[in-house]
Amino acid sequence: MKNNRLAIHGGKPLRTREFRSKPFITKEMIDGVKSLMREGRLTRFIGSPVPGTHEIIGLKSSEVEGLTNSVSFLGGASVRKLESKWSGLHKVDYSISVNSATSGLTAAIMALNIGPGDEVMCSPFSFTASATSIVLANAIPVFADIDLDTFCLSPEAVEKSITQSTKAIMPIHWNGNAGNLGAIISIAKRKGLKVIEDAAQTPGILYKGKFLGTYGDAGVFSLNEPKNVMTGEGGIIVTNSKEIAIKCRLIRNHGEAVVNENSPDDLVANAIGYNFRLVELLAEIGVAQLDHLNNLNKIREENYTYLVKKLISEFGEYLKPQKITHPKSYSPYTAGFRWMSKKSKIHRNIVADVLRAEGIPVASGVARLMSDNPLFQRQLAYGKDHCPFSCHLYKRRGKYSIPDMPNARRLQDEEYLGFFQVGWPNTIKDMNDIVKGFRKIMANKDSLSRMPVLSKANIFTSGR
Structure with a gap:
């Protein structure tokens, strides 16, 4: 490389062009949204017991698409079409769209009748909504350490952390990686626990021949802008359980107005006035984007595979990629790595800067480990009385506490590097710029090893 002077030391930057993944937008999508605007069809949800609601609320997503109602408790034509297409793609009976994956996780937890006094186990290494969605359902997240190679929940840590209050496990497929999901599912079955997959980053991705998000009692995907399918905001809950689907639909759309005096208690519970509905405009974008998902995932797969191969061939001594447990069907949300700070003698934060x-x-x-959020550190969520941690229904032996999680702490504080720009419109040429960046680092290795660590901020782009 002719000019190895670092930009941080006054040299010329490798790139001045914007470098990020972007929403894939076609003329078809624009025309579809325009058509809805002309029609004035912004949403077609109605949150009241219109005639026929009880007859359709349990229909499979493929059946719901065929409804002729222009206005429905189950939403308009674009919402129902998105749900049907999502179910067809992931080979699941029910897909329930929501306004965010955060809402979707909360709805799924509540649909499983998990609430006050109950614990849901999850990883600390994720976007904050993975844990706060549990609190939104009036339950309590319990954190377990991760596997340092996969960046996902450690089955051993999960096994050790189960208490009499544990009701479910939430495996988080970080960067689209399943981790050791098979072992997590086995533990849940043996212990009689529910499984809610945080599959926010995994649309159309297979694990051992089955789509991620469909292993648990429910799975939740994100349609947030940085994700593989981008509608701006939104989420999808998937399940093969009719009972869970009905509850999710009630929770999504003012179910308290739909249940009646003949409804069993199980249906009335948790139908308390939430509005988690996805609007027609965003659903229409999702419908069109799904037609391109295979190609969009292929772009991510090709960029990622090339990037990993190049980085490891040149810098494998210091840079270790996230261990993917389904490499033949992996289309990453983010390319994740571990930087060996001690071996390289260059702190990870300096590499990032x-x-x-x-x-x-x-x-x-991540922005910070979820377990470091003040609401968990101080056990304050609702009001100032330590709710839900102080709930009289909470039977944990001893005080709620956050365990030492050395793997998550090490990954967060010392090692993690993640590249979001593996999706469209980026190409192999763009991946080469990342490689060139590391070449410049290696060319200045000695001087960088003497630099003080100034930056503490983590640049993190995600959402639920």
């Missing part, structure tokens, strides 16, 4: 100065965005961890 150098790359950013070169015009290469990189995440150096």
Whole structure:
């Protein structure tokens, strides 16, 4: 490389062009949204017991698409079509669209009758909504350490953390990776626990021949802008259980107005006035994007495979990729790595600062471990009386506490590097710029090893 002077030291940056994945938008999508605007069809949900609601609320998503109602408790034509197409793609009976994956996780938890006094186990290494969705359902997240190679829940840590209050496990498929999901499912079955998959980053991705999101009692995907399918905001709950689907539909759309004096208690519970509905405009974008999902996932797969191969061939001594447990069907949300700070003698934060100065965005961890959020550290969520941690129904032996999680802490504080820009419109040429960034780091290895660590901020782009 002719000019190895780092941009952080006054050299010329490798890139000045914007470098990120973007929403894939076609003329078809624009025309579809325009058509809805002309029709004035912004939403077609109605949150009241219109005639026929009780007859359709348990229909499979493929059956719901065929409804002729222009206005429905189950939404308009675009919402129902998106749900039907999502179910067809993932080979699942029910898909329930919501306004965010955060809402979807909360609805799924409540649909499983998990609430006050109950614990749901999850990883601390994720976007904050994975844990707060549990609190939104009036339940309590219990954190278990991750596997340092997969960045996903450690089955051993899960096994050790189960208490009499544990009712479910939430495996988080970080960057689209399943981790050791098979072992998590086995533990849940043996212990009689529910499984809610946080599959926010995994649309159309297979694990051992079955789509992620469909292993648990329910799974939840995100349609948030940075994701593989981008509608701006939104989420999808999937399940093969009619009972769970009905409850999710009630929770999504003012179910308290739909249940009646003949409804069993199980249906009335948790139908308390939430509005988690997805609007027609965003659903229409999702319908069109699904037609391109295979190609969009292929772009991510090809960019990721190339990037990993190049980085490991040149810098494998210091850079270790996330261990993917389904490499033949992996289309990453983010390309994740571990930087060996001690071996390289360059702190991870310095590597991140150098790359950013070169015009290469990189995440150096999540915003903070979810377990570090004040609401968990102080056990304050609702009001000032330590609810739900102080709930009289909470039977945990001893005080709620956050365990030591050395793997998650090490990954967050010392090692994680994540590249969001593996999706469209990026190409192999763009991946080469990331490689060139590391070449510049290696060319300046000695001087960088003497630099003080100044940056503490983690640049993190995600959402639920």
